[in-house]
Amino acid sequence: MAASVVQVDNTLWLVSSDGQTSQQLTLPTDIDLATDRPPRMTNFGRYVVITNTPSRPITVDGLGKVRVLAPRPPNQALTIDDDGGAGTLTGDYKARQTFLLLDHLGNVIAESDYGPLMETAFTASSDTLNVEDVNLSPDDVQASRIYRTTAGGEVYFTWIDIDGNTQTRSVSDTRTDEEIGDFAAPELGSPPDLTTIASWRGRLWGVDRTAIDHVRFSEAGLMYAWPLANSIPADPVGSDFTGITAFMVRRDQLGVGRLNGARQITGTSNTDFRCINLSENVGALSQESTITFRDTVYFLWFDGVYAWGPEGLKCVSDGRVRKWFTSDDYFERSRFPFAFFAVDPFRNKLRLYLAAAGSSTEDRWIEYDLTDKTWWGPHKTAAFDPRSAWMGYDANNKPLPLTGGTAGFIYKGQTTAADDTSALEIDIITKFHDNDTPDIDKFWGQLCVLGKVQTSGITSVTPKTGYLDAPAQLPIIYTQSRGRQRLRRVGTGKLLQLAFTQASGPLELYGYEINDVHELGQR
Amino acid sequence: MKPLNVYNIGEKGVNVDSSPIHTEDGELTRAQNVEHNKSGARGGVVNRPGLAKHNDDDLGSLVLGGFTMSYPDNSQVETATFWWAQQTSGGANVWYRSNDLYASSLTWVLVDPPSAWQADPPVAFATLRHYTRMVEHKGRIYYPGTHTSGTTAPTIRVFNGKDDYQLAKILPETTAWIHLMKVSRGRIFILTLDSGVDDTSWVSRVFELDPETGYVTQIGAALDTGYYATALEVHNNDLYVGASRVTEGNVGRVYRIRLDIATAWTTEVNMAAERNNITELTSFKGLLYVTTGSNDSNGTNKGAVLRQTALGAWAVVDTAVVPTRGGLFQAMTIFEGKLYTLGIAFTGGNLLRSSSDGTTWVTDANSPDDFPDNASSVLKVVGRRLFLHGAGGTSEFAHTTTPTGTWTTGIGPGETGGGGSGTGSTLMTLRP
Numbered sequence: 001m002a003a004s005v006v007q008v009d010n011t012l013w014l015v016s017s018d019g020q021t022s023q024q025l026t027l028p029t030d031i032d033l034a035t036d037r038p039p040r041m042t043n044f045g046r047y048v049v050i051t052n053t054p055s056r057p058i059t060v061d062g063l064g065k066v067r068v069l070a071p072r073p074p075n076q077a078l079t080i081d082d083d084g085g086a087g088t089l090t091g092d093y094k095a096r097q098t099f100l101l102l103d104h105l106g107n108v109i110a111e112s113d114y115g116p117l118m119e120t121a122f123t124a125s126s127d128t129l130n131v132e133d134v135n136l137s138p139d140d141v142q143a144s145r146i147y148r149t150t151a152g153g154e155v156y157f158t159w160i161d162i163d164g165n166t167q168t169r170s171v172s173d174t175r176t177d178e179e180i181g182d183f184a185a186p187e188l189g190s191p192p193d194l195t196t197i198a199s200w201r202g203r204l205w206g207v208d209r210t211a212i213d214h215v216r217f218s219e220a221g222l223m224y225a226w227p228l229a230n231s232i233p234a235d236p237v238g239s240d241f242t243g244i245t246a247f248m249v250r251r252d253q254l255g256v257g258r259l260n261g262a263r264q265i266t267g268t269s270n271t272d273f274r275c276i277n278l279s280e281n282v283g284a285l286s287q288e289s290t291i292t293f294r295d296t297v298y299f300l301w302f303d304g305v306y307a308w309g310p311e312g313l314k315c316v317s318d319g320r321v322r323k324w325f326t327s328d329d330y331f332e333r334s335r336f337p338f339a340f341f342a343v344d345p346f347r348n349k350l351r352l353y354l355a356a357a358g359s360s361t362e363d364r365w366i367e368y369d370l371t372d373k374t375w376w377g378p379h380k381t382a383a384f385d386p387r388s389a390w391m392g393y394d395a396n397n398k399p400l401p402l403t404g405g406t407a408g409f410i411y412k413g414q415t416t417a418a419d420d421t422s423a424l425e426i427d428i429i430t431k432f433h434d435n436d437t438p439d440i441d442k443f444w445g446q447l448c449v450l451g452k453v454q455t456s457g458i459t460s461v462t463p464k465t466g467y468l469d470a471p472a473q474l475p476i477i478y479t480q481s482r483g484r485q486r487l488r489r490v491g492t493g494k495l496l497q498l499a500f501t502q503a504s505g506p507l508e509l510y511g512y513e514i515n516d517v518h519e520l521g522q523r
Numbered sequence: 524m525k526p527l528n529v530y531n532i533g534e535k536g537v538n539v540d541s542s543p544i545h546t547e548d549g550e551l552t553r554a555q556n557v558e559h560n561k562s563g564a565r566g567g568v569v570n571r572p573g574l575a576k577h578n579d580d581d582l583g584s585l586v587l588g589g590f591t592m593s594y595p596d597n598s599q600v601e602t603a604t605f606w607w608a609q610q611t612s613g614g615a616n617v618w619y620r621s622n623d624l625y626a627s628s629l630t631w632v633l634v635d636p637p638s639a640w641q642a643d644p645p646v647a648f649a650t651l652r653h654y655t656r657m658v659e660h661k662g663r664i665y666y667p668g669t670h671t672s673g674t675t676a677p678t679i680r681v682f683n684g685k686d687d688y689q690l691a692k693i694l695p696e697t698t699a700w701i702h703l704m705k706v707s708r709g710r711i712f713i714l715t716l717d718s719g720v721d722d723t724s725w726v727s728r729v730f731e732l733d734p735e736t737g738y739v740t741q742i743g744a745a746l747d748t749g750y751y752a753t754a755l756e757v758h759n760n761d762l763y764v765g766a767s768r769v770t771e772g773n774v775g776r777v778y779r780i781r782l783d784i785a786t787a788w789t790t791e792v793n794m795a796a797e798r799n800n801i802t803e804l805t806s807f808k809g810l811l812y813v814t815t816g817s818n819d820s821n822g823t824n825k826g827a828v829l830r831q832t833a834l835g836a837w838a839v840v841d842t843a844v845v846p847t848r849g850g851l852f853q854a855m856t857i858f859e860g861k862l863y864t865l866g867i868a869f870t871g872g873n874l875l876r877s878s879s880d881g882t883t884w885v886t887d888a889n890s891p892d893d894f895p896d897n898a899s900s901v902l903k904v905v906g907r908r909l910f911l912h913g914a915g916g917t918s919e920f921a922h923t924t925t926p927t928g929t930w931t932t933g934i935g936p937g938e939t940g941g942g943g944s945g946t947g948s949t950l951m952t953l954r955p
Contacts, residue, residue, distance in 0.1 A: 022578055022579075041590035165809060374533075403574065428551060511528070
C-alpha cells in the first residue's frame, strides 16, 4: 500500500492509502513550509522529494522520516595533526569534510557538499594522521566523512567516517595511500532552493528560485549532489520575470516550459545535455497545470489546452471549447496560473480545475475525455472547494485520483451521485435545434423524454422556443421513476433549446423526441 | 415535417465554439456534472461520479498538495507475526509462531519451517551466560542450525518466512558453538566459541557473514583464552568486541580492530575489578557505550554503563543500585532517539532506564510493576515498539510505544524444563 505525503497549511502529513490513518510528520530543525504557493514533489528511489514550499528541499521516506535533501556543508577548513604518534605516513596532506545522512542500516542517504579547502597542507614525517577542527553540523546528521589527498597529491579519496555529530577530532589513522581506496571523491554540490522538481533518467531536475532561466540537475543516481556546473540555460534568458514554469516529463523527452515558449532537453550525460527549441508559440503556465499521461504531456496555455506527445504538439481544445479560454464568460482567466490538472486513468479523462468567472478560487473543473476527444463541464461541487490534486493508490494498488480541499479533507471518486452529503447539481443545455430549417417558424409538439428508470427524483426541463434570444418557459417536470414520459407541447418558434436541471440524485438520460414538428412558414 | 429525435445527446460533448446554427445534434453547450454515457452506442448522458471523503481524520486546514510514494508505506505497518525460538527440555529446539501477537487472544503454533535451531551448548559451556544467537536482517531470520559440537561444523540457516535453508558453515569442524550473532551497520557478525581442554584453552572467534553469498570471513585472530566474546558493535570504522571472563579472576574486556583493514586485535580496555561481564556495546550519538555486570559477591565495582571518552579511556555514566551482589546491566538498545538499558536485580526490581544524552539517566519502567520478571532478558526494537522478552523456558514478553506508559504483556510458548539462566530462546520477526 502506498501512502500520500500531503502538505496541509504549514504541516506535513502521511495519509495511508485507505485514508484511515493520518500521521503528522516532524520537520527537520529550521525547516518551515510556505503556505502561499503549492508544494512540488516527485519520487526518487525510495524517497519523495519536496520543493517550492520548504525553506530547503526535503525528503520523506517510507517510515515517515523527513530529512533535508542534503545537509548544509561544513563551513570551516579542517586541520590535520599527527596526534603525536609514530607511523609510516610521510608527505604533504590535505583533507576536506562532508556531512552524511544515514539510514538505520548505515547506508548513505545524502551527503553534503565539501567544506572549504585547507590553505596549507600538513607535512607528515613518519607519522600517523588525525583530523582536528572537525565541523559539527546544524542539521541532524549521523556522521561526517573525511577525504584526504595522497602524499603531495591534489585528488581526494575517502579516508575516515566519524560517527555522530559530537566529535571534533578523529582517531589516529595509519593507513597508507594505497589503503585508503581506489576511487576519487565524488562530485557533490548543494541543491539550490528549488521551485519545481522532476525525476527523469535517473536524475533530479529543478529550477533555482533565484536563477529562474536555468535548468539545474543532479548527478546520475544521486538526489543530493548538485554541482554548480550541472546547469543548462532555457533560452531566452532574461526575457521575463517568471522564467521556467514547468517540467514536461515524457519517457524519452524532458520538456521545459516557459510562459510563452517550450524547450526540450536532449543528450544523455553531463557532457552533451543541451536545451533545444520545442515551440516559440505556446508555453506552460505552471507546473500544476501540466500533467503527463501515457507519454503525452497536457498543459494549459493562455488560449487552451495543448498536448505534446508522439504525434507532436497540438491544441486539443480548439474547435470545441476554445471560447472557455479566450473569453471572460466562463472562467477567470487571470487565475489560469493557479489552475491544476488531474487524471483519472480508469475513466480515461483529464480533469482541469479552474476558477469560475469572477471567482478567486478554483471552484470549477472541466474534463477532457481521452477516448472520444470530447469536453465536459464545467462541473462544480457544493461539498468542498478544490485546492489540489494528485494520483493516489488504493489498498489494492489501483490508481485513485485524489483531490485536496480547503477544509482538511481529501476527496476521491464514488459511484453514489453525490459529493459527500451534497447532491450533484446537474445542468445540461442542448443546442438550438432547427430541424435543418433555422429560418422557418415551427410548431414544436409534445416532448417525450427517455431515461433510465430511477427509484425517485425529478428533472426540470426548461424549453426555449423562438430565436436565439427566446426567453425560458416555465419548466416541465420529468419524473425519473417513469423512465419514459410524454410531456406537454413545447410551443412555436424557429428554434428549440432544452435545459435539463436537477439536484436530487442520479440521472441517466437516453434522449428525447418531439414527434410532431410542423413548419408554419417564414415569418 | 420530420420529427425531432435526439438519441445521441452528448455524443460529441460540449461545443461552445461553433455558432448556435452550426452546432450539431449530439453537442451540448453546457454539461455540468454529467458525462457521456458509454453504455449507449451513440450517446446519452449520465451524472458524473460523486466524490467522497478519503481521509477519516480532519487534517484541519487547507490541503495545499500531495504526492504518493511509489513504494510501500512502512510507517503504519505493524506485523503481528512473530516467531519464538524455544528451547525444549531435551530434543531439538523448535519454533513457534504467532500471527496475532498484538491481539488480545494470543496463540502460539508449533511450526517447521523454520527447522530446528542450535541445540544446547556443549556441556563444558553450560555455565556460561547465553546470548542472542539469531538475527533479523532485511526481511530474513538468520539462525544457527543444529550440529554435533566438536564433530560437525556449526551452520547458519536463513528463514524467509516460508522456507529455510543452510547458508553457511563455520569451519573448522571442531568449532564448538555459535555464541552470538548481531547486525551492526547493516553487516552480520558471528561470535563463536571453540572448544579446548578446559576454560583456559577455549577461545572466541569473530566472523562476518555475507548474506548474499554465504561467505563467512574470520576477522583477526582468535581472541585470548580465558575470555568469551559476548558483545559487538561497529563504531567509527572500528569493530569493537566485548568479552566476558571465563577464567576466574579475569575482568571484562573490550577489543578493537580497524574493520576491513587491520588483522590484529587491540585491547581497547580492561574493566575495573569485578566487572566480569560485558553484555552489550552500542554506538549512540557518535559515542560508544558498554554495559557490564558484576557477579562477584563483594560487589565493590557494581555493574555499570560506561562511555568511551577517548581510545582506551572509558568513564562510568550509570551504575547499578543493588541490594546484594554486583548487579547486571543485561541489555542495551536505542529507541526513539534515546539509549535504553535493562538492569537485573536492582533495587526496585528489574529496571528499564533511559538517557537522551548518555549522561543523565532515569528509570522509565520496572518489573513487576510494568513488565513481568520473566520478560527481563532481551531488549529489542520492532517497528515503532520497544520489546522486552525473557530467554528462559517460561519466558514472557512485553512491548510498548511509550516506555513510561502502558506495557502490553504476553506469554511465550513456554516449554517446561527448558530453563537455566537464559537459554537463548528468542522472539523474532520478519519486519519490513
